[in-house]
Amino acid sequence: MNLLQTIRIALRALRRSKMRSFLTTLGVVIGVSAVIAMVAIGDGANARVQKTFEAMGSNMLIILPGASTSGGAFGGFGSLPTITWDDVRAIQTELPVVRGAAPILRSVASLIYEDLNWTTAVNGTTPDYFVIRNWAAVRGENFSASDVDAGTKVLVLGKTVADRLFGPGADPVGHQVRVKNVPFQVVGVLEAKGQSPGGQDLDDAVFMPSSTYLAKIQGGLKNVVSGVVFVGAASQADTVRAESQIRALLRDRHRLQPGADDDFSIRNLAEAASAQQEGARTLTTLLAAIAAVSLLVGGIGIMNIMLVSVTERTREIGVRMAVGARARDILLQFLAEALTLSIAGGVIGVALGLVVAWRLAVSFGWPVLFRADIVLIAVGFSGLVGVGFGLYPAFRASRLDPIQALRFE
Amino acid sequence: MEAPPLIRLEDVARTYVMGDVEVRALQGVTLTIEEGEFVAVMGASGSGKSTLMNLLGCLDRPTRGRYLLEGQDVSRLPNDALAAIRNRTLGFVFQNFNLLARTSALENVELPLLYAGISTAERHARAKEALERVGLADRADHLPNQLSGGQQQRVAIARALVNRPRVLLADEPTGNLDSRTSVEVMALLQELGHAGITVVLVTHEHDIAEYAARVLVMRDGRVLSDERRIPRPAVPPPPRPHEAVEGRVES
Numbered sequence: 001m002n003l004l005q006t007i008r009i010a011l012r013a014l015r016r017s018k019m020r021s022f023l024t025t026l027g028v029v030i031g032v033s034a035v036i037a038m039v040a041i042g043d044g045a046n047a048r049v050q051k052t053f054e055a056m057g058s059n060m061l062i063i064l065p066g067a068s069t070s071g072g073a074f075g076g077f078g079s080l081p082t083i084t085w086d087d088v089r090a091i092q093t094e095l096p097v098v099r100g101a102a103p104i105l106r107s108v109a110s111l112i113y114e115d116l117n118w119t120t121a122v123n124g125t126t127p128d129y130f131v132i133r134n135w136a137a138v139r140g141e142n143f144s145a146s147d148v149d150a151g152t153k154v155l156v157l158g159k160t161v162a163d164r165l166f167g168p169g170a171d172p173v174g175h176q177v178r179v180k181n182v183p184f185q186v187v188g189v190l191e192a193k194g195q196s197p198g199g200q201d202l203d204d205a206v207f208m209p210s211s212t213y214l215a216k217i218q219g220g221l222k223n224v225v226s227g228v229v230f231v232g233a234a235s236q237a238d239t240v241r242a243e244s245q246i247r248a249l250l251r252d253r254h255r256l257q258p259g260a261d262d263d264f265s266i267r268n269l270a271e272a273a274s275a276q277q278e279g280a281r282t283l284t285t286l287l288a289a290i291a292a293v294s295l296l297v298g299g300i301g302i303m304n305i306m307l308v309s310v311t312e313r314t315r316e317i318g319v320r321m322a323v324g325a326r327a328r329d330i331l332l333q334f335l336a337e338a339l340t341l342s343i344a345g346g347v348i349g350v351a352l353g354l355v356v357a358w359r360l361a362v363s364f365g366w367p368v369l370f371r372a373d374i375v376l377i378a379v380g381f382s383g384l385v386g387v388g389f390g391l392y393p394a395f396r397a398s399r400l401d402p403i404q405a406l407r408f409e
Numbered sequence: 410m411e412a413p414p415l416i417r418l419e420d421v422a423r424t425y426v427m428g429d430v431e432v433r434a435l436q437g438v439t440l441t442i443e444e445g446e447f448v449a450v451m452g453a454s455g456s457g458k459s460t461l462m463n464l465l466g467c468l469d470r471p472t473r474g475r476y477l478l479e480g481q482d483v484s485r486l487p488n489d490a491l492a493a494i495r496n497r498t499l500g501f502v503f504q505n506f507n508l509l510a511r512t513s514a515l516e517n518v519e520l521p522l523l524y525a526g527i528s529t530a531e532r533h534a535r536a537k538e539a540l541e542r543v544g545l546a547d548r549a550d551h552l553p554n555q556l557s558g559g560q561q562q563r564v565a566i567a568r569a570l571v572n573r574p575r576v577l578l579a580d581e582p583t584g585n586l587d588s589r590t591s592v593e594v595m596a597l598l599q600e601l602g603h604a605g606i607t608v609v610l611v612t613h614e615h616d617i618a619e620y621a622a623r624v625l626v627m628r629d630g631r632v633l634s635d636e637r638r639i640p641r642p643a644v645p646p647p648p649r650p651h652e653a654v655e656g657r658v659e660s
Contacts, residue, residue, distance in 0.1 A: 005523060016511045319507045322468065323568065324496020324524040326489045402468045406507065 006329075010336035021341060024305045028345025028385065029352060031295030032378045036353025038291045039374045041360065042284025044367035049280045052195070053273035059099075059236050060132060060269040061243055063091075063229040063250075081224040082263040087253055088229055092128070095245050097238040098231055100128035105213050105227040111206065112178040113165040120161050121205040122179060124213020124227075130190075132232030140173035140188035143209055151211040155184040159192040159203040182216045184208065239270040292381075298345065299385035306338050306393035317397055318405025331398035338390020339383060346382030350375050413480030415575060415607055416442035416465065421474035421484075422630075423460050434460040436630040437474070442609065444575070447602040447640065449618040450611045452627035458611050459580070461627065465609060466499055466578045467491040479575070496524050500569030504581035506561040508553040514540060514564045515549040521572040539567040543597060559590035566597060570606075577601060579610045583617055589646065595620045596643035 014021040065082040091101045105124040110117050129135075130142045139162075143154045155177055157165075166172040172186045193202040208217075218226075233242040243266050250264055310317070317330055354370065361368040423435040435457045442448055452458040463469040464476060467483060468491075476484040483494060495501075500521075508517045518536040527535070540546050543563040553561055562582060569577055579598065583591035599620060602608050610621060618624050619641045626633045 002526070009523075012512075315507060316509055319509065320520065320524070321492065322466070322495060322501045322507075323521040324492050324572075326492045326524070328489075329524060403463050406468075406503065 006332050006336045007340065009333055010340050013333075013337055014340060020305060024302055025341050025345040025348065027298030027301035028295065028342050028382050029298075029349040031291065031298040032346050032349025032382050033351075033353035033356060034291035034294050035288055035378050035381075036350055036374060037356040037360070038287035039284060040353070040357035040368040040370055041366060042280065042287050043369035043371060044361070046277060046280035046284060047369050048367045049276045050273070053269070053276065054134070059233040059239050061231040061233060061239060061246065062267045062269065063231060063246065064265045064267065065225065065228070066263060081226045082254065083225045083229060083250070084223050085225060086223070087250060088225060090249060090253060091229070091231060091246055094249060095242065097234050097242045097245060099234050100131050101229055101231045102126045102129035102132060103210055103225045103227055103229050104129065105210060105218065105225070107218050109180055109217065111161065111165060113172075113175065116165050118161060118164040120158070122213070122217055123205055123207045124210040124217065125207055125230075126210055128232070129207070129230055132230050135190055135193065137188035138191045139171055140186070142188050142190075143207075148209040148211050151209060151215055153182065153184045153212055153216065154187045154208065155179070156188040156190060156207040157186060158190055158205040158207075160201055161204060161206055162189045179206075179208075180217060233270070236270050236274070239268050243268050295382065295385060298382075299342070299389040302338055302341055302386060303389035303393060305341075306334060306390055307396070309337070310334065310393050310397040313397075314400065314405045314408040317400050318402050318408065321400070321402035322406060327398040330400075331394045334394035334397045335387065335390050338394065339386040342382045342386025342390070343379065346379040349382065350378055353378075413477065414441045415444045415479060416440070416609075417475075417477040417480075418464075419475045419477070421464060421471045421476060423457075423464060423469065424472045434630055435464070435471070438630075438632055440625070440632065440635075442607060444607055445602070445605050446623055447599065447608045447621045448610065448623045448625060449621035450609065450625045450627060451613060451615075451618050452633075453613070456627040457630040458627045460630075462578060462580050462609070462611050465576075466501060467494050492524075496521055497572060498575050500572070500574040500577045502562070502565050502569050502577065502579040502582045504584040506553070506558075506565045506585070508561055508564060508568075510553060513550050513552060514545065514556065514567075517553070517564055518568045518571050520568060525572055535571055536567070539571040540564070542570065543567045557590070558586050559593055562586060562590075562594050563597065566594070566601075570601070574606070576607045576609065579608065581611055581613070583612070583614070591617065592643050593645045596645055599640070599643050 063083060085103075088101050088103055091098055102125050107122055108119060109122045110119045111122075126148050127142060127145055130137075136142075137156065138159075140156075142156055143152070147154055157172060157177075162170075162172050165177065166175070172189060175186050176183045177186055178184070190203070190207075196202050231242065231246065233239040246266060247262065251262065254263055256263065320330060320333075354375075357368045357370070360366050418438050418440040421435060421438045421440075422433070425432040425434060438457075438461065450458045450461060460469070464471055467478070467486075471484050474484070475482050478494065478498065483491065486494070508514075509520070515533070515536050518539050519532045522532040522535060537546065537549060540549055543566050545560060545563055545567065548556060548560060548564075553564070556564065562585075566577075566582075577598070582598070583594055586594060595617065598608050598610065602622075608621075610617075612618055620643050622640045623635070623637045625635050
């Protein structure tokens with residue numbers, strides 16, 4: 001008997017008890033659709049986390065100056081400006097794993113354009129900052145290193161600021177904006193970044209050369225950075241190495257004795273990002289595991305029904321054996337029935353799971369992500385469940401004694 | 410060289426172990442059945458006639474002795490080889506018909522051909538032919554529960570015949586039928602016997618055994634008597650008028 005005939009016999013047997021076949025399949029349908037929907041939701045969450053961190057800038061470290069402990073009292077990071085401009089240059093030039101380093105000097109100020117004003121974060125920095133944060137201008141361009149050298153009064157606007165002062169869609173490039181009564185020329189508008197993981201609007205900011213900032217906005221000590229320093233590592237894997245190299249370099253430059261506390265601190269955002277992603281991935285795994293359990297329950301349902309079916313059809317098995325069916329034929333027949341139930345459940349489950357995930361995405365605005373490999377894995381796994389749980393009933397059927405089976409009432 | 414007998418049992422015994430008790434169902438049966446014979450096996454329940462049938466039908470193996478079918482010793486063959494013999498050489502008819510429920514007459518008849526690996530088209534053709542032979546060509550698409558007892562048994566006989574066996578084994582084929590339908594079934598079996606098929610029939614009814622040309626009587630696992638005689642021809646009485654219209658006999 002060939003495979004096609006075996007499958008046809010299985011289908012015929014399943015059609016004879018449609019309701020039971022349907023209910024048995026339902027267990028697998030629910031299991032598979034749960035796996036598909038859960039993984040889609042989990043992957044969606046993961047993708048969202050990844051996107052937020054990418055918006056913040058990839059492979060990024062932040063150096064905060066001044067962790068002073070005097071007499072046991074902890075001054076807090078950023079309480080003392082301890083990083084010099086020379087330190088920044090040293091990090092830029094001496095460490096090969098560092099792609100760039102840029103200071104951020106920040107204060108809040110009002111911007112005025114004609115009769116509109118908007119209060120926002122005003123930042124002084126260097127062009128490296130836009131490279132580190134992977135932040136390009138959508139209109140005009142970012143200021144350059146020569147602007148920093150010359151201290152020109154140029155301004156790059158975040159998307160929110162541009163919208164507030166000029167209205168959405170308008171082109172602010174070339175216009176004059178006054179910051180603390182100093183006229184600045186707008187040279188660029190940055191692409192929208194959206195929200196930080198903390199919910200802060202990253203686009204509500206403007207940027208100018210650090211030299212201009214020190215001269216016009218907020219004076220400070222000439223040789224130290226009264227802000228934080230952003231450092232970009234060459235790759236995500238390099239962030240840990242960059243962190244330790246920066247620490248060693250700064251300790252050396254600041255002449256700190258071994259055992260003395262750092263007078264700065266370093267935050268590794270790439271690490272935070274990967275921890276977040278790890279969390280999202282754990283969530284996906286957990287959801288998939290719970291869904292897999294329900295798939296397992298579906299498999300047990302198949303085994304249960306197949307065992308009942310074998311008992312009910314003992315006489316049929318006896319007749320088949322009497323007219324020439326070998327043990328193998330009987331085994332394959334029942335295995336094909338179990339497999340048909342589980343594969344059908346798998347296919348229906350995939351369809352249902354995709355619909356459920358899509359509905360959730362639409363109704364609740366959850367991000368969902370469909371993966372082809374999960375669909376294949378789910379169908380394959382349901383087939384495996386069918387074979388796994390169908391094998392024992394099929395084996396029992398094939399081992400029946402035809403004489404006993406024919407006499408079975 | 411003379412052809413070996415179709416069926417040859419040599420000192421065949423079959424002992425079952427049930428718990429601590431040994432049941433000696435057959436205690437040394439020696440028997441030869443030639444091609445084309447019509448044999449009735451009689452005996453009280455427990456006489457060993459069912460055990461004999463199971464052995465002849467290759468559903469069971471003897472504990473002792475040899476069973477030569479078509480000259481081949483089948484008493485020690487593996488299960489798959491026995492299944493092949495049941496499929497090609499033997500045909501079974503049971504007391505309770507044993508048709509697959511919710512499966513059409515045609516598909517029931519096709520069953521042995523399925524395991525013989527015969528193509529779909531030929532299966533249909535041969536099953537139809539077999540149904541025609543038992544006079545049920547017009548009932549091919551009926552389900553067993555849409556057929557009368559006699560019709561069901563005729564479908565079962567068609568199933569037993571479809572793979573052109575040499576031996577037809579019938580275990581109380583009339584046990585569930587009324588006397589009138591019984592005669593019809595016996596007429597069919599006699600007709601097959603005339604066509605050259607060897608028929609072995611188990612029954613405990615004397616008037617059924619009368620249709621056979623040879624009667625074996627079993628007792629306590631042994632053959633008590635073995636006689637040949639002129640069989641009574643089975644002539645079914647003409648159908649009563651309302652049945653002829655109905656075309657269906659309710660038992």
